[in-house]
Each structure stands twice: as C-alpha cells, then as structure tokens.
Amino acid sequence: xxxxxxxxxxxxxxxxxxxxxxxxxxxxxxxxxxxxxxxxxxxxxxxxxxxxxxxxxxxxxxxxxxxxxxxxxxxxxxxxxxxxxxxxxxxxxxxxxxxxxxxxxxxxxxxxxxxxxxxxxxxxxxxxxxxxxxxxxxxxxxxxxxxxxxxxxxxxxxxxxxxxxxxxxxxxxxxxxxxxxxxxxxxxxxxxxxxxxxxxxxxxxxxxxxxxxxxxxxxxxxxxxxxxxxxxxxxxxxxxxxxxxxxxxxxxxxxxxxxxxxxxxxx
Amino acid sequence: xxxxxxxxxxxxxxxxxxxxxxxxxxxxxxxxxxxxxxxxxxxxxxxxxxxxxxxxxxxxxxxxxxxxxxxxxxxxxxxxxxxxxxxxxxxxxxxxxxxxxxxxxxxxxxxxxxxxxxxxxxxxxxxxxxxxxxxxxxxxxxxxxxxxxxxxxxxxxxxxxxxxxxxxxxxxxxxxxxxxxxxxxxxxxxxxxxxxxxxxxxxxxxxxxxxxxxxxxxxxxxxxxxxxxxxxxxxxxxxxxxxxxxxxxxxxxxxxxxxxxxxxxxxxxxxxxxxxxxxxxxxxxxxxxxxxxxxxxxxxxxxxxx
Numbered sequence: 001x002x003x004x005x006x007x008x009x010x011x012x013x014x015x016x017x018x019x020x021x022x023x024x025x026x027x028x029x030x031x032x033x034x035x036x037x038x039x040x041x042x043x044x045x046x047x048x049x050x051x052x053x054x055x056x057x058x059x060x061x062x063x064x065x066x067x068x069x070x071x072x073x074x075x076x077x078x079x080x081x082x083x084x085x086x087x088x089x090x091x092x093x094x095x096x097x098x099x100x101x102x103x104x105x106x107x108x109x110x111x112x113x114x115x116x117x118x119x120x121x122x123x124x125x126x127x128x129x130x131x132x133x134x135x136x137x138x139x140x141x142x143x144x145x146x147x148x149x150x151x152x153x154x155x156x157x158x159x160x161x162x163x164x165x166x167x168x169x170x171x172x173x174x175x176x177x178x179x180x181x182x183x184x185x186x187x188x189x190x191x192x193x194x195x196x197x198x199x200x201x202x203x204x205x206x207x208x209x210x211x212x213x214x215x216x217x218x219x220x221x222x223x224x225x226x227x228x229x230x231x232x233x234x235x236x237x238x239x240x241x242x243x244x245x246x247x248x249x250x251x252x253x254x255x256x257x258x259x260x261x262x263x264x265x266x267x
Numbered sequence: 268x269x270x271x272x273x274x275x276x277x278x279x280x281x282x283x284x285x286x287x288x289x290x291x292x293x294x295x296x297x298x299x300x301x302x303x304x305x306x307x308x309x310x311x312x313x314x315x316x317x318x319x320x321x322x323x324x325x326x327x328x329x330x331x332x333x334x335x336x337x338x339x340x341x342x343x344x345x346x347x348x349x350x351x352x353x354x355x356x357x358x359x360x361x362x363x364x365x366x367x368x369x370x371x372x373x374x375x376x377x378x379x380x381x382x383x384x385x386x387x388x389x390x391x392x393x394x395x396x397x398x399x400x401x402x403x404x405x406x407x408x409x410x411x412x413x414x415x416x417x418x419x420x421x422x423x424x425x426x427x428x429x430x431x432x433x434x435x436x437x438x439x440x441x442x443x444x445x446x447x448x449x450x451x452x453x454x455x456x457x458x459x460x461x462x463x464x465x466x467x468x469x470x471x472x473x474x475x476x477x478x479x480x481x482x483x484x485x486x487x488x489x490x491x492x493x494x495x496x497x498x499x500x501x502x503x504x505x506x507x508x509x510x511x512x513x514x515x516x517x518x519x520x521x522x523x524x525x526x527x528x529x530x531x532x533x534x535x536x537x538x539x540x541x542x543x544x545x546x547x548x549x550x551x552x553x554x555x556x557x558x559x560x561x562x563x564x565x566x567x568x569x570x571x572x573x
Contacts, residue, residue, distance in 0.1 A: 017342065017371040017372075018342050018371055019338075019368075019369055019371035020371075023369065023371050024369060026374055027365045027368035027369030028365070028369070030361070030364060030365040030368060031357075031362075031365035034357055034361045034365070035356065035357070038357075040356060100348065100350045100352040101352050101353065103317075103319065103346065103348045103350075104346075104348070104353075105369065106318075106319065107317045107344065108341060108369045108370050109338040109339075109341045109342035109369075109370060109418075110338065111338060112336065255336065258320050258321060
C-alpha cells in the first residue's frame with residue numbers, strides 16, 4: 001500500500017488553547033501538592049522527623065553549641081538535604097516514566113521543557129517545606145538540649161538550605177532524566193564532586209554546590225561553621241548558576257530523548 | 268478527502284527490535300479500529316500518533332502535522348493508554364483537575380469540567396470520593412477515558428480499552444465511544460480481540476508483525492483480496508448429500524464435511540443466496556443451522572494474514 005501525503009485535514013482550521021508554562025506549573029503543582037498531603041506522605045515525613053530528633057539527641061551533647069552546628073550544617077544541610085533533593089527531584093519525572101503515568105502528562109499540550117520546569121518548581125517547594133519542618137524540629141530539640149543562642153543562625157541556615165535545594169534539585173532532575181539508577185549515580189556524583197572536589201583548594205571547587213554553600217556560611221565547608229568571612233551573595237550566585245545550568249540541561253535532555261517506559265531502557 | 272492520520276512508509280525500530288515496518292495508510296473520520304495480535308505494532312503506532320516516540324524512517328501526520336513535540340497537535344488529541352497505571356492515591360476529581368490544568372483549562376473551570384467528564388463516562392457520583400486505587404478495573408477504565416476527553420479533543424486514541432472488562436463493561440465503553448463519535452469526535456481504538464471492534468468501527472487498519480496488511484472498510488478490504496470466497500457452515504442431517512448436490516449445480520469452490528456440519532466455499536454468493544431455498548427443496552435435506560463464517564472481522568484478518 002502506498003499513499004501520498006496530500007489532501008490532509010486542515011490543521012490551521014482550528015486554533016486551540018495550548019497550555020503554557022503557567023498552566024503546566026498549576027497542573028503539576030496541584031498534582032504534587034495533593035500527593036504531598038496524602039496520608040502516606042505525611043506518615044513518611046513524621047517518621048523522618050522522629051529519626052532526625054533522635055539523631056540530634058544522640059549526636060549533640062547538652063549545651064554543646066559546636067556539636068549542634070556541625071550536625072546542623074555539615075551533616076543535615078550539606079549531606080541530608082542533597083539526598084532529599086536527589087530522592088524528590090531525581091524521581092519526579094523518572095518515577096512517572098517507571099510507572100507509565102508519564103503518558104498522561106507528556107501527551108498533553110505543554111512543551112516537555114515546561115513539564116521539567118513545573119516538576120522542578122514543585123520539587124523545590126515540596127522539599128523546602130519538608131526541610132523547613134525538619135530544621136525547625138532540630139532547632140527545637142537543640143533548645144531543649146540547652147544550646148545557647150540557638151536561633152541566631154536560624155534565618156541564615158534556612159537561606160542556605162533554600163539555595164542548596166535550588167541547586168541540588170536541578171542537578172538531581174538532570175541525573176534522574178539521564179538514568180533510572182539516579183540514586184546510585186547521584187551518590188557517586190556527591191562523593192566525587194561535593195565531597196571530593198569541593199575540598200580541593202583550586203578554582204575547580206567552584207563546580208560543587210557545597211563550596212558555594214560554605215561560602216554563604218563562611219569558610220571552607222570542612223573547616224568551619226562560622227559567620228566570619230561569609231559572602232552570601234557570591235555563594236547564592238554560584239548556587240543559582242549551577243541550578244540554571246542543571247535545569248537547562250534537564251529541559252534539553254527531556255525534550256529530545258525518547259524514553260521507553262517501565263523497563264528503564266531508553267533509546 | 269480530509270484525512271485525520273496519514274502514514275507513509277512509516278517504520279519504527281527499538282534498537283534491533285521491530286516495531287513497525289514500512290507502513291502506509293490513511294485514516295478518515297469516524298471510529299477506526301487498529302487490529303492485530305499482540306506484538307503486531309498497534310501500541311507502537313499509537314505512541315507515534317500521540318507524539319511519544321519519533322519514527323525511525325518515513326512520515327506520520329496527524330491533522331496534517333507531525334505530532335512529536337508539537338503542542339498544537341497534542342492539544343487536539345485525547346489519549347487513553349493500555350496500562351492500568353494511574354495515580355492511585357488520588358481522588359478522581361483531583362487527578363482530572365490537575366490534568367485539565369495541564370491541558371490549558373483555567374484553574375477555576377478545571378473542577379466543573381472534570382465533573383462533566385466523569386458524568387460523560389457514566390462514573391456514578393457516589394464513587395467520586397474514593398481513591399482511584401480502590402476502583403475496579405471497569406471504573407478505572409472510565410476514569411482513564413474521562414481524562415482523555417477533558418479538553419474536548421477532536422481525536423481520541425484508545426489502546427486496548429476493553430482489556431479485562433466484562434461483557435457489560437465492554438458494551439458500556441462501546442456505547443460511550445459511539446456517543447463521542449456522534450458528537451463529532453474521531454476515535455482510533457486498538458484491540459487484539461477482533462470481534463470487540465466489529466460492531467464499533469467503520470474502518471480498520473490490520474497489522475501483523477509490524478506491517479499493515481490492509482486498511483479501509485471491511486467491504487473494501489474483502490474486494491481487494493484475490494480469490495476471496497464466502498464460507499458458510501451448515502448443520503444438516505445429510506451433509507454429504509447436500510454437498511454433492513451443490514457441487515453438481517456448480518455453485519461451490521469446495522466443501523468439507525465434519526460430522527453433521529458441512530462447510531462450503533461459494534463461487535458466486537449473490538446467486539447462491541437467491542437460489543438457496545430451491546437447493547434445499549431439491550435435496551430434501553433438513554437444515555438445523557446456517558452460519559456465514561466469512562463475514563466476521565476475525566475471518567477476514569485470518570485470511571489476510573495467511
């Protein structure tokens with residue numbers, strides 16, 4: 001059978017409403033907010049909250065501000081928050097691909113890049129909301145442990161965590177769209193770049209988010225939790241640039257790559 | 268003629284695995300059935316039509332344009348996937364509302380449109396407050412269909428929508444599709460159970476092993492088949508005698524006797540049907556049952572696939 005591709009249905013006969021970025025953000029945002037407040041999700045957040053409070057009790061001695069700061073910044077903000085971003089943003093579109101539910105999203109009119117941006121914004125909001133709860137609980141536990149002047153750094157910590165979420169979520173999204181084994185690849189990236197390269201005293205360490213977060217806080221990430229020498233603007237700028245690059249790359253990748261659902265194979 | 272979907276020398280491969288191989292056809296308005304066994308290439312064709320994958324070679328146009336990364340075309344398509352996966356933890360209204368917004372429907376209107384879609388697919392209101400995960404297969408199928416019609420598409424594509432449904436559920440989904448067709452929506456539906464589509468579709472694309480064997484109306488496909496002959500099964504008390512009588516009148520291409528059943532292949536169906544009562548009277552055989560075996564879609568597909 002052969003045919004010629006003339007005589008087609010007039011595609012210009014009807015101009016329809018195309019969902020733009022705003023509609024994509026609203027649609028995906030609504031979906032994710034409903035998921036965030038599902039009983040399953042709230043139960044998970046409660047469980048993690050309990051574990052973090054327990055860790056605070058175990059790792060911080062009563063009245064020891066230094067231990068509290070190390071736990072809060074070096075472990076929670078620089079290690080735990082990136083893992084949260086990896087799980088949340090890395091899995092946002094990847095889990096839809098795994099579960100086949102992506103078919104309901106990408107067969108609609110928003111551009112694929114808009115879907116990525118909408119998922120990114122949703123991931124950032126969901127993660128930031130959870131991190132705010134966890135940070136508050138940890139500080140409340142610190143207060144119970146009689147850590148002096150505990151809330152003086154609360155605002156700064158939240159700001160650092162926000163920029164960490166912005167940058168790590170973008171990188172996690174890119175890794176998630178690259179491979180179904182995004183948790184493994186993300187941890188490898190973290191070990192090499194965020195833990196390894198960030199400590200190297202060369203300009204190369206600027207490719208790591210943790211370097212910029214440490215700049216926001218003041219001093220190299222492995223050495224200090226101190227206000228002295230902090231440059232919040234440069235640190236925030238570095239995180240923003242990394243976020244923009246990661247998100248842009250994720251948009252390009254998702255728009256052009258053909259995914260095969262379920263079995264994790266891509267062509 | 269305005270074609271809804273046009274394929275020209277369309278091929279799609281998954282690495283070394285064949286999806287579709289040099290397929291060409293035109294699909295017009297109404298309800299079109301994509302038929303063929305599992306692995307025939309139906310789902311691949313549907314994924315190409317809904318812009319989920321790109322052709323390896325050849326061309327596929329929907330409403331005259333390529334669907335891959337084409338929001339203008341995707342806004343005119345509603346898609347109901349084969350699989351059962353849905354956001355199980357959500358209420359149907361919430362799920363549909365988010366998908367409605369993704370289709371460009373404003374936040375304020377999304378809820379009323381979602382309710383309207385659930386009413387169209389006849390999902391009883393008492394189930395709206397239950398999570399989709401608790402739904403039966405038939406109810407889930409309705410919600411999946413509802414999400415496909417939310418944005419008033421001009422073309423709805425359904426991949427095996429009858430899978431796992433009981434006969435009543437199939438009939439209900441069939442009736443909904445007929446209503447959609449009557450409201451001017453084009454429907455493309457795939458199934459490997461051919462008799463499901465027989466009463467539903469006006470046109471067909473028959474696929475097997477990634478190739479399009481035939482397309483168009485059943486009657487047109489039959490005419491295009493060389494040496495096509497109608498096959499009739501007759502249950503009678505004298506099958507051999509009746510067969511010999513019909514052979515002597517030069518009406519048959521061939522026959523087969525299996526117990527009480529006589530299967531005959533006709534030379535000229537029109538004249539046979541005209542004279543059939545006379546033949547029976549002449550032969551004096553008692554006939555209990557007569558079935559035309561070649562008018563079914565299944566027999567047509569089997570004939571073409573040979």
